[in-house]
Amino acid sequence: MSASYQQRLAEHYAELSPRLREAGDYLVENPLDVATxxxxxxxxxxxxAPATFSRLARxxxxxxxxxxxxxxRAQLALKVSTFATRAKDLREAPAGAPEGILMRSLERTQSNLEELVRGLDPVExxxxxxVLHEARRVLIVGALGSTGIAEYAGYMANFLGEKWRxxxxxxxxxxxxxxxxxxxxxxIVITMSPSARVAVNAAxxxxxxxxxxxxxxxSYACPALRHANSSFIITGESPNFFNTYTTTVFFLEMLMAMLAQKAGPDVVERISEIERHNRALGEVVDL
Known part of the structure; x- marks a missing residue:
């Protein structure tokens, strides 16, 4: 069956019980919640009841x-063309001043950040x-393009305690x-389109x-979402041939700040100790 879930619901709606219709109405009105x-x-x-949603599916x-x-999720998926296609489009576009690309990138980044802040569920x-504060250990996973972002998240988390890996x-x-x-x-699994298989399997x-x-x-179509207890969809749209991680970095920095605030005075002492050792080892230069 290739019809969308909305088409299937429309075709079968008349024959559904009142309770299944109610579940179907919720599905159509709240697709993002259902997807994530x-x-x-x-x-x-x-x-x-959960069983009602299962009966609706069948x-x-x-x-x-x-x-x-x-x-x-597939129907909500972001329509992202391949990097190669976007690079070709960028190359074939009329040449313009560097300021043009700069301003387009700035506008897109600002829009991504505003969309993230508006869409965040403060309760989630x-x-x-x-959960991260109470966890015995926290593992950060990121592969392919997300490798560097995971490294940066790990660098920040190292200041919070030894449980981060x-x-x-x-x-x-x-x-x-x-x-x-x-x-x-x-x-914490960081994976952007196209999803790294190792990240999905690890999840x-x-x-x-x-x-x-x-x-x-x-992307709402990310296969790792089916294994998630909590999830955050972060727009990475860009006028360039690659997706931007600027919004993801902003989210991770905000998350680490919230964890540091929750951790209390012990973290302050740990950060101070790390800084003392960095200076003693000559790893940093004070200006």
Missing amino acids: RSLRSVATEARI ALGFETFETLRDAV LAKLVD LAGRMGSSYGSALSEMDKQDAM EIARHQGVHVAVITD
Whole structure:
């Protein structure tokens, strides 16, 4: 069946029970929630039993609710062309002054940041901060284009405590990083379109082990979202041939600031100690 979930709902709506119609109405009116939140969370918000949503999925011809969720995500997916296509378009565009690209990039970045701030759910963000604060260990995962961003997140997190780890660093395997993680731990997965397979697989394994998985991505179609306990969709649109990580860096810096604020005076002492050692080792130069 290739019809969209809306088409299937329209075709079967008349034959659905009142309760299934109610679930279908919620699905159409709240696709972002359905795409990014767990079934239990959606059911609680809608005040409809999880089993009702599962029955709706089967009534519409989907094998499971997760399959229906994937259809919703696919329809919400950002329409991002390949890097090569965008580079070709950029090259073939009429040549202009450097200021033109500068201003277009600035405007797009400002729009991305404003969209992020407007769309953030403060409750979900506060929950993630609590989870990361209470976790025994936190693993940061990022591959391909997200590798450098994960490295930067790990650098910031190192000031907060020793429980933070960066997966795949210095040749270490992802398997070894995941081997001892369980429900006491958390993972931050940073993966943008196209999603890195290792990041998606790591999210799946961690979720299976009971780890709290937080996914940061730029697309509702990201396959890692199906394994997420919490998720944040961060727009990375750019007039250039590559997506920008500016908004993602802003989000991660804000997240680390909130964690530092929650951590209390111990973090201040740790940061001071790290700075003293950096100077003693000659790693930094004071101006």
